[in-house]
Structure formats: C-alpha cells, structure tokens
Amino acid sequence: MAQLDVETSVNKYPIHILENIRHQFNQYVSKDYSAIFIVTDERVANLYLEDVKESLASHPKVFHTVIPAGEQSKSIEAYYQLQTQAIEYGLDRQSLIIALGGGVVGDLAGFVAATFMRGIDYIQAPTTILAHDSSVGGKVAINHALGKNLIGNFYPPVAVIYDIQTLQSLPAKEIRSGYAEIVKEALIADKELFEDVMQEKLNQVTNASLRDHIFRGIKIKTHFVQEDEKEKGIRAFLNFGHTLGHALESEYGYGTLTHGEAVAIGMLFAMDVSNAVFSNCLPVETLRKWLNLNSYPLVLDEINSEKLLSRMKSDKKVSNNHVQMVLLKEIGNPVLVELNDEDIQKHLENFINKMMKN
Amino acid sequence: MAQLDVETSVNKYPIHILENIRHQFNQYVSKDYSAIFIVTDERVANLYLEDVKESLASHPKVFHTVIPAGEQSKSIEAYYQLQTQAIEYGLDRQSLIIALGGGVVGDLAGFVAATFMRGIDYIQAPTTILAHDSSVGGKVAINHALGKNLIGNFYPPVAVIYDIQTLQSLPAKEIRSGYAEIVKEALIADKELFEDVMQEKLNQVTNASLRDHIFRGIKIKTHFVQEDEKEKGIRAFLNFGHTLGHALESEYGYGTLTHGEAVAIGMLFAMDVSNAVFSNCLPVETLRKWLNLNSYPLVLDEINSEKLLSRMKSDKKVSNNHVQMVLLKEIGNPVLVELNDEDIQKHLENFINKMMKN
Numbered sequence: 001m002a003q004l005d006v007e008t009s010v011n012k013y014p015i016h017i018l019e020n021i022r023h024q025f026n027q028y029v030s031k032d033y034s035a036i037f038i039v040t041d042e043r044v045a046n047l048y049l050e051d052v053k054e055s056l057a058s059h060p061k062v063f064h065t066v067i068p069a070g071e072q073s074k075s076i077e078a079y080y081q082l083q084t085q086a087i088e089y090g091l092d093r094q095s096l097i098i099a100l101g102g103g104v105v106g107d108l109a110g111f112v113a114a115t116f117m118r119g120i121d122y123i124q125a126p127t128t129i130l131a132h133d134s135s136v137g138g139k140v141a142i143n144h145a146l147g148k149n150l151i152g153n154f155y156p157p158v159a160v161i162y163d164i165q166t167l168q169s170l171p172a173k174e175i176r177s178g179y180a181e182i183v184k185e186a187l188i189a190d191k192e193l194f195e196d197v198m199q200e201k202l203n204q205v206t207n208a209s210l211r212d213h214i215f216r217g218i219k220i221k222t223h224f225v226q227e228d229e230k231e232k233g234i235r236a237f238l239n240f241g242h243t244l245g246h247a248l249e250s251e252y253g254y255g256t257l258t259h260g261e262a263v264a265i266g267m268l269f270a271m272d273v274s275n276a277v278f279s280n281c282l283p284v285e286t287l288r289k290w291l292n293l294n295s296y297p298l299v300l301d302e303i304n305s306e307k308l309l310s311r312m313k314s315d316k317k318v319s320n321n322h323v324q325m326v327l328l329k330e331i332g333n334p335v336l337v338e339l340n341d342e343d344i345q346k347h348l349e350n351f352i353n354k355m356m357k358n
Numbered sequence: 359m360a361q362l363d364v365e366t367s368v369n370k371y372p373i374h375i376l377e378n379i380r381h382q383f384n385q386y387v388s389k390d391y392s393a394i395f396i397v398t399d400e401r402v403a404n405l406y407l408e409d410v411k412e413s414l415a416s417h418p419k420v421f422h423t424v425i426p427a428g429e430q431s432k433s434i435e436a437y438y439q440l441q442t443q444a445i446e447y448g449l450d451r452q453s454l455i456i457a458l459g460g461g462v463v464g465d466l467a468g469f470v471a472a473t474f475m476r477g478i479d480y481i482q483a484p485t486t487i488l489a490h491d492s493s494v495g496g497k498v499a500i501n502h503a504l505g506k507n508l509i510g511n512f513y514p515p516v517a518v519i520y521d522i523q524t525l526q527s528l529p530a531k532e533i534r535s536g537y538a539e540i541v542k543e544a545l546i547a548d549k550e551l552f553e554d555v556m557q558e559k560l561n562q563v564t565n566a567s568l569r570d571h572i573f574r575g576i577k578i579k580t581h582f583v584q585e586d587e588k589e590k591g592i593r594a595f596l597n598f599g600h601t602l603g604h605a606l607e608s609e610y611g612y613g614t615l616t617h618g619e620a621v622a623i624g625m626l627f628a629m630d631v632s633n634a635v636f637s638n639c640l641p642v643e644t645l646r647k648w649l650n651l652n653s654y655p656l657v658l659d660e661i662n663s664e665k666l667l668s669r670m671k672s673d674k675k676v677s678n679n680h681v682q683m684v685l686l687k688e689i690g691n692p693v694l695v696e697l698n699d700e701d702i703q704k705h706l707e708n709f710i711n712k713m714m715k716n
Contacts, residue, residue, distance in 0.1 A: 009367060076438050080502075087504045092676060115473070117674045118499065118510045119588075141476065144438075146445045152476045153511065230477075316475045318450060 004215075006222050008138065008156045008229055015136060015160040015222070017215055019207070022048055022125070022163040025055040025098075029123070033096040037086055038064040039109035040100040041073065044127050047169055052100055052125070063089045067105070071255065074108050074142045076151070082112045096121045096158075102128035102174075103135075103259070107149070110140030114155035124157045127166040129178020130260055132214045133185075135160050137225040137235075147314060148250065154230055164211050175202050176296055177260030180241075182213050183287070184267060185220040188237050188326070188334040193217070198286055202294045237334040240326040241267035244348075247311035248303075257297065264296045265355075272354075273347050274327040277337065282328055300355045305348040309341060362573075364580050366496060366514045366587055373494060373518040373580070375573055377565070380406055380483070380521040383413040383456075387481070391454040395444055396422040397467035398458040399431065402485050405527055410458055410483070421447045425463070429613065432466050432500045434509070440470045454479045454516075460486035460532075461493075461617070465507070468498030472513035482515045485524040487536020488618055490572045491543075493518050495583040495593075505672060506604065512588055522569050533560050534654055535618030538599075540571050541645070542625060543578040546595045549689040551575070556644055560652045595692040598684040599625030602706075605669035606661075615655065622654045623713075630712075631705045632685040635695065640686055658713045663706035667699060 004015040016028065029036065036059055040049055045066045056062050065085050067073045086097075099109035099122060106124050113122035124135035141152025170178075179202060186194035193216050200209060221238065228235035245266030248257060257265075268291070271284045291298055312323050322338045329335055339347075362373045374386065387394065394417055398407050403424045414420050423443050425431045444455075457467035457480060464482050471480035482493035499510025528536075537560055544552035551574050558567060579596065586593040603624030606615060615623075626649070629642045649656060670681050680696045687693055697705075 076434065080434050083502055083509055084504065087502060087508060093674060115509050115511060117508060118497065118512055139476065144441055144445060146442065150445060150475060151441055151473050153473060154476050316451060 004218060004222055006136065006156070007226055011156055011158065013157055013159050015162065015218060017162045017164060017211065017218070019165045019211075020163060021161055022051045022166065023055050025052055025125075025161065026058060028159055028161055029056065029059070029096065029098075031059065032094070033059070033121070034094040035061040035063065035089060035091050036096045036098060037089060037091055038062065038098045038100055039067065039082065039105055039112070040064065041067050041069040041102075041105055043069045044101040044105070044166075048100065048127060048163075048166055052098070061090075067108070069104070071104060071143070073104050074149075076142060076144075078108060079112060079142050082109070083116060086112065086116050091116065091120070093117050093120055096123065098123045098125055099135075099157075100125045100127065102126065102131045103133075106131055106135050107139075107141050107152070110138075110155060110157065111142055111152055113157075114140050114153040119155065121158045124160045126160070126162050128170060128174055129167055129210070129214065130174065130181060130258075132162065132178065132218055133181040133221060133238075135162070136218055136221050138229070147316075148246065150316070162214075164207065164214070167210060168207075172203060172295070173258055173261075175205075176264075176294060177258035179213075179294075180260030180264040180267070180296075182217040184238070184240050184263060185217040187267065187271075187328060187331055188240050189220040189223070189332055190216060191331045193220075194331055198290050236324070236336055237326050240328070240334060241270050243312050243315065243323060243325050244269045244308065246315055247308045248300075251303065251307060251311055261296055264291050265298060265300070268298075268355075269347070269351050270325060270327060272351055273325060273339075274329070276347065277327055278329055280330065282331065298355060300352050303352060305345050305352060308348055309345050312344065313341075362576060362580055364494065364514070365584055369514055369516065371515055371517050373520065373576060375520045375522060375569065375576070377523045377569075378521060379519055380409045380524065381413050383410055383483075383519065384416060386517055386519055387414065387417070387454065387456075389417065390452070391417070391479070392452040393419040393421065393447060393449050394454045394456060395447060395449055396420065396456045396458055397425065397440065397463055397470070398422065399425050399427040399460075399463050401427045402459045402463070402524075406458065406485060406521075406524055410456070419448075425466070427462070429462060429501070431462055432507075434500060434502075436466060437470060437500050440467065441474060444470065444474050449474065449478070451475050451478055454481065456481045456483055457493075457515075458483045458485065460484065460489045461491075464489055464493050465497075465499050465510070468496075468513060468515065469500055469510050471515075472498050472511040477513065479516045482518045484518070484520050486528060486532055487525055487568075487572065488532065488539060488616075490520065490536065490576055491539040491579060491596075493520070494576055494579050496587070505674075506608065508674070520572075522565065522572070525568060526565075530561060530653070531616055531619075533563075534622075534652060535616035537571075537652075538618030538622040538625070538654075540575040542596070542598050542621060543575040545625065545629075545686060545689055546598050546684070546692040547578040547581070547690050548574065551578075552689055556648050594682070594694055595684050598686070598692060599628050601670055601673065601681060601683050602627045602666065604673055605666045606658075609661065609665060609669055619654055622649050623656060623658070626656075626713075627705070627709050628683060628685060630709055631683060631697075632687070634705065635685055636687055638688065640689065656713060658710050661710060663703050663710060666706055667703050670702065671699075
C-alpha cells in the first residue's frame, strides 16, 4: 500500500507514499540527470530541504531555490525568476526539477518544468495534505492578476514522492484544508471513505489513518485523471464544492480562508443544491456537524449573492456564460449540471441565510 | 496537392496550402468556438487582417490584437499582455486563437494558446515563407533575456492555413530567409529538391514553383515531426545549419541577419565540417554560389571563433556541455555528431578565414 501508478497520454508515473521517504530521494532519482534543481518555500526549506539535499549528496549538481511561502509566489514574476535561475544554473533538457512543498510550490515549479526548454522532467514532493490532490494529475499553473490558475499546462510529473512524516509539522488550519479535499474525493466516489472520515477527530488523527485516507483519496483522484487527463469530461467531477469554493476564496481574498476551508463551504452548498434539484437527502447535516466539530469556519460574513455569482461566472469551467456545478445524485454518483443565473442566486440566498443562522 | 496531414500524440491536424485561402477561413473554422481571437502584427494587419475578419463575419465573437512586428514581441511582457486580453475578451476553454503572421506571431500566439487555461485550440496562419517551417510541428515559445525560445511548449495547432498568395508581399530579405529553410529541408532529406532550388533565381520565382517548394519542404518537416514529436531523436536533424546559425544571430544581434540568412551561413559551415569529418565532397560550392547569386550576406565581419563557440554552447541542444552538430554523410543522410571544443574551434577558424576571402 505504498505505491500507485498513473498512466497518462505521455508517460506512466509512480506515486510513492512512505514515511521518511525524503531521506531516500537518491533511490528514486536517476543518476543520469545533468542537474537537479530543488524548488521549495521558506517554511519547508527550514524543515526538510537539508534532508532532501543530503539524500542527493552523491549527485554532482544539485541546486535549490527558496521562494516566499504563499499564493503570491504563483506570479508571472516569480515564474520568470525561476526560469532565469534554471538557465543560470546551467539546467538543460536532461535536467530535473523537484517541487518540494505544498500546492503553490508544485504548481509553480511544475509550470516552470513544463515550459523550460519546452519541458523537462520534474518530481512532485508534496509536504501538505492538500497537495495529495494537486500533486497528482499534472495540472500546473500560475495566477493571472485577473484570476487564479489561468496560465498553465497539463504536464505530468515523472514521479510523486510523498513523505507522510512531513505532515506532522502542519498547523491545524492546513490539516483542515487538506482533509476537505479528501472528503470531496469521498463524496464523489467512495461512501465508505466518507463514513470513515466522519468518524475522525482531526486533531487526534493517527499517522496510520492519515496514510490510509490519503492513499484512498489519491486512488480516487488517479482514477478520474486517468480516465480524463485534459478535463474534457469526468475529471470535472473533482471540482465538486469548488464552484462556490473558488468564488469565496477570491471574494474574501486569498489567505483569509484556506483553499480547503472554502471548498468545505462549497461542498455544503453543492449538497444543498443537489438535494433541491434531485429531491434527495444527502447527509448535509452529518458533514456540517463534522466540519463544525473540527473548527472549519462556516460563517459567511457580509457576503453578497450577486457578487458571488459574478465570481462563479469568471471560473475556467464556465461554458457559454452558464455556471456548471458538480452535483450529487447520491454519494459516489456525481453529475455536471448547468444552472441558470436566477436559480443559482436563489440557491445562494437560501444557503447564505441558513449559514448565518448556524 | 493542397493538403497534408500531421499526426501527433494528441491530435491530427491538416495543413491547407492554397492561394487566397485567407478569404475562406469560415470553411475551416468550426462555428462552435465560443470566441475567436486573432493575433497578428502591424505589417500583416495592414495587408490581410480585414480579409480574415471578413471571412469570419458570420461568427458572433471575433476579436483581434496587433503586436509590434519583430523578435522583441516574443517577450514575457507581450505574452502576459496577450493573456490579459484573452481574459478581458472573455475567451474560455472553448475558444480559438488564430496566429496570423510570421514565426514571431506563430510562436507567441501559439504559446499563449498552449497555456491559456491550460491550453486552447489555435490555428497557424503563416504569411511568410520562413513560417512554413515554424508553423508546422507544434514548437511554440517566447524568448528569455538570456536566450532565444527558452520558454515554451510542444503544442500542436488544430490546423495550418497557409495562403501562398500572401507571400507576394514579402521583401527580398524575407524570401531569402524562408528559402534557406527549404534548402535545409532539401539537404537533410531530398536531393532532388536541393537540385531544383539551386536552379531558381529567387527574385524570379513563380507562384507555382514557390508552392511546389513549400509543399515539398513541409512534407519533409512533417515526416521528421511525426517520427519524433518531442525532439528526442531525428527531429534534431531539422537543426542542420542552426548550431552556427543561432550563434550568429545572437552574436550580431537579432535583426542584423535574418534567421534564414544566419542559417545559410550555418549550412555552409556544417557542410564544411561534414566534408572534413567524413572525407566526402558535399556540393558546398554549388550552395555558396547560389547563395551569392541570390544576395545572401556571406561575410563574417569582426567575428571571433571563441565567442561563437561560447554562443554555440548555450544552445538548448547542448548535451553534457558538448556541442552537438547535425552533419551530412551525404545529401539526405544526416547524423548527429558530438564535437569537442578544440575541434569546433579549429573548424570555425578555417571557416571564418575562408569566408573572409570570398
């Protein structure tokens, strides 16, 4: 239960999930690379950079760079600066980039790898729970001032090397953020995983449970990615909870809510809408209680349904100016539904009212 | 003899080569695109933009932008600005970009298409002879301050629409530049084409001959691209003449020599080296005479072999710090040869001496 494989149109790559694997990069990195360039952020550098460099000590050319932690590093300026460093360090087409960190590092360093000399190899080495999701599937991107992830590629890594041990250093907010994506994966594909996670108290989760949940989450992610690499069909189901989630993130400003916290609220909304559209009874209250118990921020302060709708409509997934939402017919049975503005706004208003009361 | 097809790992696209096809874009562009964004440069806009827009008049959303002509438009700033425009015009994943122009427009607009929302469709509509080469094969890129085409993707267009009629408006310098790439294609793959072109006086070339040469050139290009899309093997043969060519372009500053003029000198050098390495007798003098007759600038003023060598070594194709050159065992039989610095420099000095005497 330590390895999964992903098959894409251009390669097949392994996902290694192991405690303390950061000390064994040398076992997974070919000696043939002309140079290795590790990209990481301040927080992760302090904790794990030396371990990784040490494990690669036998390689003659290992460079690194440390970027500021946080979403602002996914800028065109940071992107260009990494390209400059890659050139100055003498990287060529036979070189490797290692993205050591969370989603920001993975997205940015992955997009640099995708476009440096028209594409070189890279390894995703996630150090957050949230990045179990973003590190698999080859979506890499930077932000545009007008929207998140608007500039990027589909470009799979050559491997994902995931040291579960590094998750021990995560603050509670980051654990919440990561678990929201696990809950999402469960809701669209695995009722049992959903029920298991609903039994967990996040500040008491054991390493064994964490590894188990992440493994099952990645397995689901892998399935959707393999079936639909370029997000022309079912991969879109992975956006469950993200329509409102992204809108909340940008409305409140990135950093107020974590990505997962925003998605958590988005999932409650998507379940509410699903119940209304399909007249079914998804366990919204079970999820709401679990989120509350685990200190997810669930209050929508001073939020305006019209503004949210307009945010939702600027998403990449909009088609012909209509919002497309992933809804659930039941747990494990997602569908993509196009909703008109009026209906969305009505649902939003109901939802905001309900949230304010809780 | 108006259409060729290219099969890639991700799609299959047609190359339409026809006189006045710019008036018939509507026949080749699906009505289903949510929006169409034409990118062109000042020179081409004045001549052909209205024709293309007119032919798309029945489409409800057609936008355009005009960039400055010339290599400086392949900058990160111009790239980001096009992304901004694409967002502001409301392009989404179902939209189309048309690159109407020469290699600069094709490379830049193609890279925007490759990375806008992780990749949307685009059409290459070349308007120069040189772009018969760059528009086929999916290489898109912008320049980095430290080197040409260092940031880019392999990203095939959905079609190439090539209006031979637009080549009538090209200045002599551009005709020379384009024909150098046709000669290159001939030398690596088609002796007959080489002999045919050697019979032509470029300022008297007929439309029929031009179409014939371009068609045969693209056919060769297509062959190498299909066999080796990501340039891991034989596609590198298309760089015949480019090792010294690129070095000359950057040494003299882009714009002094056109790309093709630099490649022409590079081919003479590569043939000289081939003759030395393989003790054979390629028709260097035939080519030199033809180049002279057609006013290619063949004098290497104030050039220094050490500087050139260092330029050659900063190329993307360098492997383990050794220059790799495409040489010819005979016409149509290219090989990739790694040369050490000493040998390269010796060849360069001989070549510079010989060029100065002519």
